[in-house]
Amino acid sequence: MAEPMVEVFIFETRQFLEQLEQIALGSEEQGGYSVEDVNEIFRAMHTIKGSAAMMMFDQVSTLAHSVEDIFFYIRELNPEKVDATGITDIVLNAVDFMRIEMDKLSAGGTPDMCSEELRNYTKDFLRNMKIENGHDPDIDLRKVKNTTKSPDEPVTSTEPPKKQYYIGAAKSGETATDTGSDVVRVYEAILFFQQGCEMEEVRAFGVVNNLKEKVIELHYLPEKILEDESATDTIRNMGFRLFFTTRMTKDEVYQELDHTIFLENLEVKELSSTSECEYWPSQETVAITALENSEPIKPDLPQSQRTPVTASLRTTVKPKPSADGAQMISVRVDKLDKLMDLVGEMVIAEAMVTQNPDIAGMELDNFSKAARQLHKINGELQDSVMALRMVPLEGTFKKMNRIVRDMTKKLGKKARLVLVGESTEVDKNINEHISDPLMHIVRNSVDHGIEMPDVRLEAGKDETGTIVLSAENAGGEVVLKIKDDGGGLNKEKILERARKNGIISKPEAELSDQEIYSFIFAPGFSTKENVTEFSGRGVGMDVVVSNIKSLGGKVLVDSEPGQGSTTTIKIPLTLAIIEGMSVSVGDASFTVPINYINRSFRPGEGEIFRDPDGSEMIMVQGKCCPVIRLHEIYGIPNAVKNPAEGILLLLEAGDAWFGVLADKLLGVQEIVVKPVPKYISKMVKTTGIGGCTLLGDGSISLILDPPQVYNVIYE
Amino acid sequence: MDEEKIVPDVEDTQKDKYLTFSLGEEIYGIDIRVVIEIIGIQKITVVPEVPEYIRGIINLRGKIIPVVDMRLRFKREFREYTDRTCVVVIEVNEVLIGLIVDGVAEVLDITEKNVVPPPELKASQNKYIRGIGKTEGGVVLLLDWMKLFTEDDRELFDEMKGDSSDAEAAD
Numbered sequence: 001m002a003e004p005m006v007e008v009f010i011f012e013t014r015q016f017l018e019q020l021e022q023i024a025l026g027s028e029e030q031g032g033y034s035v036e037d038v039n040e041i042f043r044a045m046h047t048i049k050g051s052a053a054m055m056m057f058d059q060v061s062t063l064a065h066s067v068e069d070i071f072f073y074i075r076e077l078n079p080e081k082v083d084a085t086g087i088t089d090i091v092l093n094a095v096d097f098m099r100i101e102m103d104k105l106s107a108g109g110t111p112d113m114c115s116e117e118l119r120n121y122t123k124d125f126l127r128n129m130k131i132e133n134g135h136d137p138d139i140d141l142r143k144v145k146n147t148t149k150s151p152d153e154p155v156t157s158t159e160p161p162k163k164q165y166y167i168g169a170a171k172s173g174e175t176a177t178d179t180g181s182d183v184v185r186v187y188e189a190i191l192f193f194q195q196g197c198e199m200e201e202v203r204a205f206g207v208v209n210n211l212k213e214k215v216i217e218l219h220y221l222p223e224k225i226l227e228d229e230s231a232t233d234t235i236r237n238m239g240f241r242l243f244f245t246t247r248m249t250k251d252e253v254y255q256e257l258d259h260t261i262f263l264e265n266l267e268v269k270e271l272s273s274t275s276e277c278e279y280w281p282s283q284e285t286v287a288i289t290a291l292e293n294s295e296p297i298k299p300d301l302p303q304s305q306r307t308p309v310t311a312s313l314r315t316t317v318k319p320k321p322s323a324d325g326a327q328m329i330s331v332r333v334d335k336l337d338k339l340m341d342l343v344g345e346m347v348i349a350e351a352m353v354t355q356n357p358d359i360a361g362m363e364l365d366n367f368s369k370a371a372r373q374l375h376k377i378n379g380e381l382q383d384s385v386m387a388l389r390m391v392p393l394e395g396t397f398k399k400m401n402r403i404v405r406d407m408t409k410k411l412g413k414k415a416r417l418v419l420v421g422e423s424t425e426v427d428k429n430i431n432e433h434i435s436d437p438l439m440h441i442v443r444n445s446v447d448h449g450i451e452m453p454d455v456r457l458e459a460g461k462d463e464t465g466t467i468v469l470s471a472e473n474a475g476g477e478v479v480l481k482i483k484d485d486g487g488g489l490n491k492e493k494i495l496e497r498a499r500k501n502g503i504i505s506k507p508e509a510e511l512s513d514q515e516i517y518s519f520i521f522a523p524g525f526s527t528k529e530n531v532t533e534f535s536g537r538g539v540g541m542d543v544v545v546s547n548i549k550s551l552g553g554k555v556l557v558d559s560e561p562g563q564g565s566t567t568t569i570k571i572p573l574t575l576a577i578i579e580g581m582s583v584s585v586g587d588a589s590f591t592v593p594i595n596y597i598n599r600s601f602r603p604g605e606g607e608i609f610r611d612p613d614g615s616e617m618i619m620v621q622g623k624c625c626p627v628i629r630l631h632e633i634y635g636i637p638n639a640v641k642n643p644a645e646g647i648l649l650l651l652e653a654g655d656a657w658f659g660v661l662a663d664k665l666l667g668v669q670e671i672v673v674k675p676v677p678k679y680i681s682k683m684v685k686t687t688g689i690g691g692c693t694l695l696g697d698g699s700i701s702l703i704l705d706p707p708q709v710y711n712v713i714y715e
Numbered sequence: 716m717d718e719e720k721i722v723p724d725v726e727d728t729q730k731d732k733y734l735t736f737s738l739g740e741e742i743y744g745i746d747i748r749v750v751i752e753i754i755g756i757q758k759i760t761v762v763p764e765v766p767e768y769i770r771g772i773i774n775l776r777g778k779i780i781p782v783v784d785m786r787l788r789f790k791r792e793f794r795e796y797t798d799r800t801c802v803v804v805i806e807v808n809e810v811l812i813g814l815i816v817d818g819v820a821e822v823l824d825i826t827e828k829n830v831v832p833p834p835e836l837k838a839s840q841n842k843y844i845r846g847i848g849k850t851e852g853g854v855v856l857l858l859d860w861m862k863l864f865t866e867d868d869r870e871l872f873d874e875m876k877g878d879s880s881d882a883e884a885a886d
Contacts, residue, residue: 340777341776341777341778342776343777345776345777587761588760588761633763634763634764635763636761674779676762676772676779677772677779677780677781677810677811678810679769679781679810679812680762680765680769680772680781687763687764689762689763692760692772692779694774694777694779699758699760699774700760700772700773700774700779701760702760702762
């Protein structure tokens with residue numbers, strides 16, 4: 001991949017883009033841009049502009065500049081009529097453009113897409129906005145600002161404005177003219193840019209960059225083009241002055257510089273020696289300046305923006321930028337895995353020391369004290385390491401806001417997205433892989449589910465449809481639900497289509513609703529007559545299914561005609577942390593996800609009774625629940641046989657209640673679910689073991705999957 | 716990147732090297748290349764409904780790996796584990812498996828010319844022997860580890876290597 005500099009640029013720009021998108025969406029929803037939002041966007045765009053210019057990505061930097069202008073205008077003149085939606089569109093388009101360019105860049109390409117169209121649109125938009133608000137459309141805001149600050153400064157913006165068109169920066173690819181002369185000459189060049197061409201500092205920087213390769217030594221005034229805010233004014237008023245030594249002839253120099261875009265006036269003077277130059281710093285000064293300038297470009301964003309914003313977008317309270325917010329760093333995942341393994345190793349090593357047979361039975365007060373301390377620290381360490389890989393679904397969820405917004409706008413529908421449980425944490429891997437499937441489903445919901453506003457009104461529903469995206473940790477799974485209140489799935493249409501595609505494998509009368517709905521997950525299946533931009537090609541849903549299956553998950557869809565449909569994604573939480581109750585049975589230990597446990601109690605003598613077939617059951621709260629003995633189904637010796645000496649866990653799996661008999665409770669703890677090694681898991685049939693986990697002492701506990709256990713009973 | 720350059724060298728130094736372990740009277744050898752490490756016997760968690768020779772799973776520094784008792788695998792009598800009992804952790808097709816053996820002896824150099832193919836006997840265990848290596852002290856039965864873990868479990872490994880989602884799709 002690219003150099004570290006480029007990597008940092010990509011990383012930071014992406015962060016800004018994400019931030020921009022969220023602010024823009026949030027502002028649109030609130031119907032306007034608050035002062036903080038405007039400042040935030042302005043700052044972000046400004047930084048992108050600067051760093052893109054540094055990296056010589058003119059298209060990105062000029063686009064950022066044109067967007068920045070809008071916010072500059074809003075910030076300075078505070079116009080009354082602001083088309084929030086229009087502005088949001090512009091910001092989002094710009095964000096998309098830049099995102100594509102960043103993707104290209106990180107894939108090793110060069111960002112070469114032309115942003116002219118977007119820029120012109122943005123410019124026109126700004127013009128119109130100015131006119132609407134009764135301002136001179138060609139007013140130079142930066143000047144206005146400066147004048148208000150120092151009225152003494154002469155205002156030069158009196159000339160009639162020229163029509164402005166941005167042209168992509170000239171490629172510096174032209175072959176350097178062969179000089180044929182070895183004489184080193186000294187030149188002074190003064191460049192004036194056209195009035196109102198804007199971004200003088202960036203243009204000057206471009207000139208310097210183009211010239212660098214062709215000259216021997218180069219100095220320029222103002223010294224700090226990009227860093228110094230007043231540089232723009234200096235360039236405007238005094239011109240951009242270059243002093244350099246080169247082997248080129250005067251004509252060649254003139255030609256070279258004349259290429260510069262938006263050049264108004266160019267003066268090239270040949271000087272007899274460098275001493276004539278107004279500005280020719282000594283080597284030391286250059287070194288010092290270089291040092292000063294070498295500070296990397298840092299995005300100037302308030303810390304709080306970097307931390308995941310927990311408040312939902314809809315909340316009007318914006319998090320205040322604060323200096324002491326949590327900071328983020330990005331770490332390679334394999335480093336985390338390594339750390340995790342090491343901590344696991346340490347826990348075992350600790351057990352080996354503290355439970356060492358050499359010290360068994362000895363009275364070691366001080367040792368025990370120290371050992372307890374070590375144990376405590378180890379425990380905390382383990383917890384923190386486990387939590388490292390977990391990331392909230394928030395970021396992924398919020399991306400959906402954008403999709404809903406764009407689609408409703410284009411389709412002329414009205415819908416809002418409600419996020420529930422976005423703080424649910426899942427393993428990083430899962431978070432990354434869940435994004436595409438979710439996007440497909442949300443798209444489908446808007447496209448196929450939510451009806452047009454008039455249809456909705458007719459049906460007596462709120463004009464605005466609601467899509468609820470929720471996440472929760474349920475037992476051994478993360479359950480994601482996408483629920484819309486649209487028209488629901490059309491069973492007839494699906495059946496018809498399924499018949500046509502020949503994917504019905506059993507008599508139609510025997511198909512359950514569930515089975516019919518699940519046909520939509522078949523490849524190439526779409527009931528929509530028209531292929532739209534967003535969906536209808538029928539490629540979406542089977543991608544969803546295969547993506548989720550690759551995570552070991554399941555997709556279910558349910559629907560209520562006229563009431564909407566719900567898509568449920570269940571993903572096993574490989575590595576996800578759940579709370580589990582550990583129980584011992586003989587020498588073995590099992591862990592039951594705590595949310596399946598209704599309660600646990602010691603059954604009284606004779607409370608458990610048998611039916612004529614010998615199956616055991618117990619009456620709990622007027623319900624007759626089957627009871628299974630773990631030691632029986634798993635063939636564990638040395639277990640407690642008498643129920644009155646053991647403990648009964650009353651488990652709930654869906655609607656089914658059943659009791660599981662174990663020896664004793666070991667306690668509740670947070671566990672990391674690890675899959676059973678495949679070597680074994682393929683040999684065993686469904687045994688009700690959902691995974692395994694490591695207990696604090698390094699021993700392994702098998703995790704029970706209650707719904708599966710329940711099936712075991714009924715086999 | 717650099718690894719590609721290194722790998723041939725590593726393979727060269729590991730060629731013809733065998734880790735020998737004992738099962739009762741016999742000495743077996745296994746390519747050192749697949750051996751990840753050797754650990755003492757540790758607490759094994761029993762897993763229900765698996766063949767008897769799979770003793771269960773152990774925790775190898777946070778990784779959960781299955782352990783196979785080689786005595787039982789070769790249909791010998793089960794012998795209680797002692798201090799000398801070892802678990803040889805090998806990696807086959809990117810899957811870690813622990814082999815429980817009576818004891819680990821040494822690492823031997825046995826060149827190809829000192830290896831003779833096993834006699835074509837019908838005795839079942841011979842199919843897991845790739846050859847018999849001659850050494851100064853006697854003979855070493857060279858384990859065909861690939862076959863050992865793919866013969867009965869071929870299906871298993873194919874599924875593992877292939878898209879595991881197909882398997883999940885079934886349920």
